[in-house]
Amino acid sequence: MRVALFATCVNDALMPSTAIATVRLLERLGVEVDFPAAQSCCGQPQYNSGYRRACEPLVRRTVRAFAGYRHVVAPSGSCVATVRTAHPRIAARAGGGLAAAVGELTPRVYELSEFLVDVLGVEDVGAWFPHPVTYHPSCHGLRLLGLGDRPLRAVRGLKLLELPGAEECCGFGGTFALKNAAVSAAMAADKTAAALATGAEVLCGGDTSCLLHLGGTLRRQGAPLRPLHLAEILASTEAEPWRAP
Known part of the structure; x- marks a missing residue:
């Protein structure tokens, strides 16, 4: 194909x-x-x-x-x-x-x-990622596409931790973050607080824009939580594991 x-x-x-x-x-x-x-x-x-x-x-x-x-x-x-x-x-x-x-x-x-x-009809893609992970569903993915975390559940070694308020927007919203910076930052603070409360090492998502927004908030906080796209987790295998740069 x-x-x-x-x-x-x-x-x-x-x-x-x-x-x-x-x-x-x-x-x-x-x-x-x-x-x-x-x-x-x-x-x-x-x-x-x-x-x-x-x-x-x-x-x-x-x-x-x-x-x-x-x-x-x-x-x-x-x-x-x-x-x-x-x-x-x-x-x-x-x-x-x-x-x-x-x-x-x-x-x-x-x-x-x-x-x-x-x-492709596959959920187990042969991924290996031995880390605790929490998943943030982006607004477009959740509300317009109906996406979920199905492929993550088949990743060997991964511990999937439920994110409180997962359905809430992270505050990015594209140009919303530029035009409404204070509200956007407050929403990101709420989302990162919820993610940190899970005890996860990695905050996973399917939209880079959301992850960049949340990642900036986490860095400014000095928080020990790394944002990472779903693709990078699914691409990680035991033979070629993902490594933090």
Whole structure:
């Protein structure tokens, strides 16, 4: 099976280890991974800020970049949710046949854990991660995609600790964190306090943006809790274990 990796701009610019781990994991499972170089931002920041017209070129670019691939996989619930929910709305108002092209693409775009469980039909990916972990479900992943922590439960050595108030937003919210910094910081403080109370060593999530937001809060606190993307945990094996940089 061949898939296209939708790395996302946040991972590409700020956390490339997430995209690298995604490729390692998929290739270990026998999946051939391509990286269409024409891909760029999905347009989520512009769309969330009310700049619909500025999103149209990015929607068109996304359609062109991933044309011809049966499956497109992204280690980001928020970007996948944007493609599925925002792109059709943008395309419907743009005209020029864009709606049909978007309608053809959206069913082929999967968040990483969706692809593993719902397409490959696998929860045990051969991962080994002997650490206590708590899982933060991002708002887009939880509310728009209905994602859970299924692949984590099959990781050997991992102790999964329930996160109190897991369904509450971490406060990032894209441009919300910029426009409402004080509220955003307070929400992150609540989320990190809940995560620290679990006694976990690692705070896992499926969206790099949330993890960067929470990670900054944890660093400023000097807290002994490390944010880590789901892909990096699933890519870790006994033969090639994850190691803190």
